[in-house]
Amino acid sequence: MPAINVNPTRQELTRLKGRLRTSIRGHKLLKDKRDELMKQFMDVVRENRALRKKVEEGLARAHGSFTVASALMSTEMLEQSLMYPKQSVELDMTFQNIMSVNVPQYHFKTRSEEPGEIYPYGFAATSGELDGAVEALSGVFQDMLKLAEIEKTSQLLAEEIEKTRRRVNALEYVKIPQMEEAIKYISMKLDENERSNTIRLMKVKDMLLKEAIEEKREADARAVEAFGGHPDDPGEL
Template sequence: MPAINVNPTRMELTRLKGRLRTATRGHKLLKDKRDELMKQFMDVVRENRELRKKVEEGLIRANAAFTVASAVMSPEMLEQALLYPKQSVSLDMTFQNIMSVDVPVYHFRTKSDDPSQVYPYGFAATSGELDDAVGVFGQVFQDMLKLAQAEKTAQLLAQEIEKTRRRVNALEYVKIPQMQEAIKYITMKLDENERASTIRLMKVKDMLLQEAIEERQEADVKAVEAFGGHLDDPQDV
């Protein structure tokens, strides 16, 4: 018996064959999608690794420079220098479709295109280490946004890959074998019914033929008896 309940009819067989063709075609498409998602995912992972390394190195340099600036400058002077920032940023987010997955795309914009606007203080009363720290922080900030975009993209692609993998496995190891088993079962049942019908027809034919032979024999016997009785009549001698 198949794993699913089916009626062994030709209509059900035709329906299952159509579903099997659709499932097989869908299985191939899902496998192609999974492979392409894996390729895109590996590209994003490599980009993510490079960006993370770059951001970590930048943060180490910026923190080291800021530590030196904190040692050279007084806390009050340092706080006053960074109290009122001159530059502001805005972040817009759009979406890009990658194999039916909408991944975010961040657009980073500053209020002013002048790179010197990142320094919110004059250079007379501050140390060069603070300038280095602020400059590196400004560069790292953009790389951090790219890193966040890459990590979110990798997360969404990984979820879609897992979902697609489950669907591929469900079709490959559950649905398609069940339909193939059901088709085989229905085909065997139909063949068995056809053989049984053929045997019944042959038996009926044999019975009709036997009845015809018996009727013919009875008719011949009656004819012989009638002819023999006519010869035995004294008037015929």
């Protein structure tokens, strides 16, 4: 018996064969999608690794400069220098479709294009190390934003790869074998029914032939009784 309940009819056999063809095509498409997603995912992972290293190095430089600046300046002066920023940032988000996966894209835009706008203080009372720290943070900020975009993309692609992999395995190891088993079962049942019908027809034919022979014998016997001899003997007529 197959794993799924089916009626052994030709209509059900035709329906299952159609579903099997569709499932095989879907299985191939899903495998192609999974392979392309894996390729895209590996590209994103490589980019993520390189960008994360760059961001960590930039943050380390900024942290080192801030550490030196805090040693050279008083805490009050450092807090006062960074209390009121001059530059502002606008962040927009759009989506890009990668193999039916909508991944975010962040767009960074500053209010002013002037490089000096990143410094919210005057240079007379501050340390040069603070300038270096602010500049390092300004340079690493866009990379951090790109890193967030790439990590979210890799997360979404990984989730889609896992879903696609489960669908491929379900079709390959469950659905398609079940349908093939059901088709085989129905075909065997139909062949068995056809053989049974053929045997019944042969038996009916033998019965009809036997009845015809008996009727002919009875007719011949009545003819012999009627004419007093064999109906095929002309001398008796």
